[in-house]
Amino acid sequence: MSMANFENRYDIVIVGAGPAGLLLSLCLSRWGYKVRHIDNRPLPTATGRADGIQPRSIEIFRNLGIKRQLFVYQPARVYNVAFWYPSTDGKGIRRVGTWPTCPQFIDTRYPFTAIIHQGKVETVFLDEIKKSGTTVYRPWTIVRFHNTGEDSAYPLEVELKNLNTNVVETVRTKYLFSAEGARSSIREQLGIKIQQKSPITFVWSTKCTIRSNGGSIMIIPREENMVRLYVQIASSTDPDWNPRRSVTIPDVQRVAREILHPFKIEWDRVEWYSVYPIEQGIAEKYTLDHRVFLGGDACHIHSPKAGQGMNMAFHDALNFAWKVHLVESGFAKRPILASYEAERKEVAENLLGFDSRYATLFSNSHQPNEGATSTTVVADEENDFVKTFKSACEFTSGYGVLYKPNIFNWSPDHPAKSPLFSIPSVKLTPGRTLTPSTVTRISDANVVHLEQEIPVNGSFRIIIFAGMPSRTRKALEDFSANIKKNGSFLSKHLRDDLASMSYFERHNPHSKFFTICVIYASDKNSIDIKTIPRVLRDYHHHIYADDVPDIRVAQVKYAAHHKLGFNPENGGIVVARPDGHVGCCVQLVEGSATVDALNAYFGAFSTKPLQQNSPRCQL
Amino acid sequence: MSMANFENRYDIVIVGAGPAGLLLSLCLSRWGYKVRHIDNRPLPTATGRADGIQPRSIEIFRNLGIKRQLFVYQPARVYNVAFWYPSTDGKGIRRVGTWPTCPQFIDTRYPFTAIIHQGKVETVFLDEIKKSGTTVYRPWTIVRFHNTGEDSAYPLEVELKNLNTNVVETVRTKYLFSAEGARSSIREQLGIKIQQKSPITFVWSTKCTIRSNGGSIMIIPREENMVRLYVQIASSTDPDWNPRRSVTIPDVQRVAREILHPFKIEWDRVEWYSVYPIEQGIAEKYTLDHRVFLGGDACHIHSPKAGQGMNMAFHDALNFAWKVHLVESGFAKRPILASYEAERKEVAENLLGFDSRYATLFSNSHQPNEGATSTTVVADEENDFVKTFKSACEFTSGYGVLYKPNIFNWSPDHPAKSPLFSIPSVKLTPGRTLTPSTVTRISDANVVHLEQEIPVNGSFRIIIFAGMPSRTRKALEDFSANIKKNGSFLSKHLRDDLASMSYFERHNPHSKFFTICVIYASDKNSIDIKTIPRVLRDYHHHIYADDVPDIRVAQVKYAAHHKLGFNPENGGIVVARPDGHVGCCVQLVEGSATVDALNAYFGAFSTKPLQQNSPRCQL
Structure with a gap:
């Protein structure tokens, strides 16, 4: 075996250019990694x-x-789900209710599912990946790989094959990521088993589900006036029965007609058609050696009807991307990679476990009354059905993801025991995403969506709800003085090129690992930039006024502080992980305690020890 | 001169592919006209x-x-204007206040100016124009044209020249539109004079205006961290002085430095640079024969600093497009074309006239107090300054356009004298645009922006605020019965292909000239589609529920009805012109009176007489 030369060394080899592979490839390419993507x-x-x-x-x-770029394709937007059941006379079907995709209790800017075919999603990613200098090689496959241990920097040796020319290329890499889909050859080579789960029986996130005496069907509106039908085909006990071979388009159309009776359906043309068995399962492990990882369908298989596969894949890839980045950039210790499987596998299991509970509950005997609406149903907080329905909506919308307390997610009772990690009024949960809020950016008076202000740049987001300037001035000055000390989380991870930073560096003027925002409980005209400590002013595009009314709290003056649960008198700090999930919330107090608490948080996984009370650093 | 063959006949020849030419070309190409665009x-x-x-x-x-497509380019967004004046000690400059581009009293979804260079705007248009089958020929020029009278269908003969090959092509056309910009050869050939106006002296719609003892400067943020400076260069009395030749980049930079003193400015690079005299003027006529028309800078020249030129051009083209469409499609009588000049020339004059009033008012003695905000200033309704400031904001934002009562804009005291044209509670003004409002579309539960629901399709928009279904059921039934009668505005202008209409025709199921919307003052789940008259149900994607809260009227139940001033008990109808400006408002009453009123309105310019009480038509 020849020693691979430098050109054949990669930070990561990604196999598969579906949703998981593409999102991972985009992040790592943008963050400067050398990606081989096939x-x-x-x-x-x-x-x-x-x-x-x-x-x-x-x-x-x-x-x-x-x-x-995606919405240019004008995806259909599913705001509501309609449920149909057999009519009481047994002769047809009737609509028993409609339910929002994202009811009012979920605070989101996008209370709908966007329906657009996977090819367009892939195209959008591919265009952006190309801009970052990575090419997706097609048609290429992975022949084999092994962890040779020969080269500690690039421990994996991977053989890749061009399927047009049959030429095999051997490359060395730090990581190998299988985004190959359900039939993952990497998973098979690792010998990781799929634990089968009972198939999904109920369906969410769709436009219209119909159960009739003839079977059940699901109808999803599509872009360009198309419609997709998921039609249940009766199974057979014949061991040789293979619906993928024997079921034809006319068969499916006939069943659809029967189910929809007495309504009629006709086809102008068939755009696409596929027969698949409903299977569900989760890989027992997402990695064995923390060098070769699985993501997306390679490690969890869902019923396509659940509308979860692609979305789960995005979350997997995003979760993995920033963690491998923190390790490879030298910020975090290698063991944090274990949290990828821990966090993502649990979500996959919760999702499948939840499905069966939901399906049982949503049997005919529990079906909603005619005319029931989400408003009337959700009002009854104590009802089991309501609780389950609410969870369903959270899963459907993607907001159900709650990562448990771990090294990144510090609940108020984290062993660090600092009382500063507890802010009783706060409405955020570590491990969940941030609530959306709208504020005014001071530098250019733009009204902006705070939760979107920091892009996916691999940085932690230090979001300082600064309360009223007159009340918190000293606390902010102390915060600034303390993060400038040599041992702080910020000072220990400064950029190498700090001296030559451009004014136009909006997000990372000091460190590639942190972006800081400051939101004042104040009208924008009352904020005097000159009084803001200079180290915070370096984040000139991340100083905001909480002065935009919010219809959800229409009577409240400082809507963002209020919605997230920060008292405008005191403020407080949210640390969000690079994927936008809350890491911890910390009180904003005078003295060094706030920065001490942040040092404790980041020190738990930082490669460099974070200490307080050191002399000032170069900031 | 050879007779032009069929290939050489066009509905319109458009000269110039700047903002005016492109918007006009896009509309007419989409509506099926044969456009020659050079x-x-x-x-x-x-x-x-x-x-x-x-x-x-x-x-x-x-x-x-x-x-x-435009916002993919990430334009800078100007929400605010900052004003700087000489400081009181005379040694520098100080910021005296900031003002919103679009203060709260203007109800718009886009309270900012989007800054993006003209080339990107042109590219977006060109891509769409191409999709509609029209090509912009470059580099081509117009040699001459004349109205030969030889061919009544294509009265104009135009000679066009390819500037690469010098080949001249003679074409025949129904219309010729000069979107050539300020140096319009067509205007010159017509002998139309430009009436000079005093140059603009005050400036709106910008990020930052600075007046110092060294002169004045305007700073506009741009995409990609660029900034544009408008620098005032002192004029000379020397008759041979030609700043376009003699003023260099270092000259301009030196003046900028002086004005900004004691602040400092440096240039990384200069992207673009131009010297121009400040000139303003309006063409005496926009057309002579209603066949050859001028639009955009060809008929009104603004100081570039006013930020009005491109926007005025869009409005000109939109105003012209639907009128020429109504005439050429046989809907309206030819004399309506006179309203193009009448409406657009008045706006151009108002704008220039307004500028001088504003400039006088906004002299140093009237300058706002330090710390003044739009809120404090606007609160004083009686103050002349406030009134003028409000008008300025309307002009700046493009919402200042108010077309006077004419054949299309019927105020309550229109000579038709029908009491139905008056709805005292209504907050809309004929000739102005619709107020934005958000509603739920019944067909797919999408939350949508009502004012955007009907695209620029050349149709009148019949927007029925239907109030509460239980109260207005009879009125809607009567409305539907009456528009189905043979003499109604709708029945007289049915599509030729009515019998073969696709279900997917969202906007024009009956007539290419009308799109109907129905908005109920009701929760979406309480609307029973089956009770809606069938003729209205044909507009299945234009049935809405007014059930989305609005922060501007947070306590109100039916926000859209309320904001536009329709009592939910009675409802009412708005007719909007194809450009979105309100034509008239009509009461929704039982019996035939509502449709009678609409017949009177459309009958004023319809080529076909509209009568009531005829037998039922084919709808």
């Missing part, structure tokens, strides 16, 4: 496959700066 | 030139379905 298909998905982008995934798209 | 530049604008898109123009872009 896919065994000659071209992106032409039609069909996954197509529902959940509200939270839309947020992620926007945070990646690619939402507008 | 421009004498080999390529679109590479950099510089106009760059401020006003709030109302952003609405128009969205209504044309091209806003998202």
Whole structure:
């Protein structure tokens, strides 16, 4: 075996250019990593496959700066789900109710599922990946890989094959990521088993679900006036029965007609058609050696009807991207990579476990009354059905993801025991995403969406709700003085090129690992920039006024402080992880305690020890 | 002169592919007209030139379905203007206040000016024009034209020349539109004079205006961290002085430094630079024969600093497009074309007239107090300054356009004298644009922006605020019965292909000239589609529920009805012109009176007489 030369060394080899592979490739390419990305298909998905982008995934798209490119394709927007059941006379079907995709209790800017076929999603990613200098090689496949241990920097050796020429290329890499989909050859080579789960029986995130005496069907509106039908085909006990071979388009159409009776359906043309068994399962491990990882369908298989596969894949990739970045950039210790499997596998399990509870509950005997609305139903907080329905909506929308307390997610009772990690009024939960809020950016008076102000740049987000300037001035000065000390989380991880920083560096003027925002409980005209400590003023595009009214709290003066639960007298700090999930909340107090608490938080995984009370650093 | 063959016949020849020409070309191409479009530049604008898109123009872009394509370029957004004056000690400058581009009293979804260079705007239009089958020929120029009278259908003969090959082509056309810019050869050939106006002296719609003892300067933020400076260069009495030749980049930079003293400014690079005299003027006529028309800078020249040129051009073109469409499609009588000059020339004059009033008022003695805000100033309704300031904001934002009562704009005291044209509670003004409002579309539960629901399709918009279904059921039934009668505005202008209409025809199921919307004062779940008259149900994607809260009227139940001034008990109808300006408001009453009133309105310019009480038509 020849020693690979420098050109053949990569930070990561990504196999598969579906949702998981593409999102990971985009992040790591943008953050300067050398990515070898292959896919065994000659071209992106032409039609069909996954197509529902959940509200939270839309947020992620926007945070990646690619939402507008996607919406140019004018996806259909599913705001509501209609449920149909057999009519009481048994002769047809009747609509028993409609439910919002994202009811009012979920605070999101995108209370709908965007329906757009996977090929367009892939195209948007591919265009952006190209801009970052990474090429997706097609049609290429992975032949084999092993962790040779020969080269501690690039421990993996991977053989890749061009499927057109059959030429095999051997490369060395730090990481290998399988985004190959359900039939992952990497998973198979690792010998990781899929734990089968009972198939999904109920369905969310769709436009219209119909159960009739003839079977059940799901109808999803699509872009360009198309409609997708998921039609239940009766199974057979014949061991040789293979619906993928025997079920034809006319078969499916016939069943659809029966289910929809007495309504009629006709086809102008069939755009796409596929027969699949409903299977669900989760890989027992997402990695064995923290060098080769699985993501997306390679480690969890969902019923396509659940509309979860593509969205789960995005979350997997985003979760993995920033963690591998923190390790490879030298910020965090290698063991944090274990949190990828811990966090993402639990979400996959919760999702499947939840489905069966939901399905049982939503049986005919529990079906909603005719005319029931989400408003009337949700009003009854104590009802089991309501609780389950609410959870369903959270899963459907992508806001159900709650990562448990761990090294990144510090609840108020974290062992660090600092009382500053507890702010009783706060309405944020570590491990969940931030609530959206709208504020005015001081530098240019733009009205902006705070939760979107920091892009997916691999940095932690230090969001300082600064309260009223007159009340918190000393606390902010102390905060600034303390983060400038040599041992602080910020000072220990300064940029190498600090001296030559451009004024136009909006997000990372001091450190590539932190972006700081300051939001005052004040009218924008009352904020005097000159009184803001200089180290915070370096984040000139991240100083905001909380002066934009919010319809959800229409009577309140400082809507963002109020919605997130910060008292305008005291303020407080949210640390969000690079994926936007809350890491911890910390009180903003005078003295060094606030920065001490942040040092404790980041010190838990920083490669460099963070100490307080050191002399001032170069900031 | 050879007779032009069929290939050489066009509905319109458009000369110039700047803002006016492009918008007109897009509309007419989409509506099926045969457009010959030329421009004498080999390529679109590479950099510089106009760059401020006003709030109302952003609405128009969205209504044309091209806003998202433009915003992909991430224009800078100017929400605020800062004013600087000489400091009291005479040694420098101080900021005396900031003012919103679009203060709270203007209800718009886009309270900012979008800054993007003209080349990108042109590119967006060109892409869409191409999709509609029209090509812009470059570099081509117009040699001469005349109204031969030989061919009544195509009365104009135009000679066009390819500037690469010098080949001259003679074409025949129904209309010729000069969008050539200030140096319009067509205007010159027509002998139309420009009436000079005093140059603009005050400036709006900008980020930052600075007047110092060294002169004045205006600073506009741009995309990609660029900034544009408008620097005042002192004039000379020397008759041979030609600043376009003698003023260099270092000259301008030196003056800028002096004005900004004691602040400092440095240039990394100069992207674009131009010297121009401040000139203003309006063409005496916009047309002589209603066949050859002028639009945009060809008929009104503004100081570039006013940020009005490009926006005025869009409005001109939109105003002209639907009128020529109504005439050429056979809907309206030819004399309505006179309203193009009448409406647009008055706006141009108002704008220039207003400028001098504003400049006088905003002299140093009237300058706002330090710390004054739009809120404190606007609160004083009686103050002349406030009134003028408010008008300024309306002009700045593009919402100042108010077309006077005429054949299309019927105020309550229109000679038709029907009491139904008066709805005392209504807050809309004929000739102005609609107030934005958000509603739920029943067909798919999408939350939508009502004022954007009907695209720029050349149709009148019949917007029925239907009030509470239980109260207005009879009135709606009567309305539907009456528009189905043979003599109604709708029945007289049915589509030829009515029998083969697709279900997917969202906007024009009956007539290419009308799109109907129905908005109920009701929760979406309480609307029973089956009770809606069938003729209205044909507009299945235009049935809405007024059930979305609005922060401007947070306590109100039916926000859209309330904001536009319709009592939810009675409802009422707005007729909007194809450009979105209100034509008239009509009471929704039982019996035939409502349709009678609409017949009177449309009958004023319809080529076909509209009568009531005829037998039922084919609808």
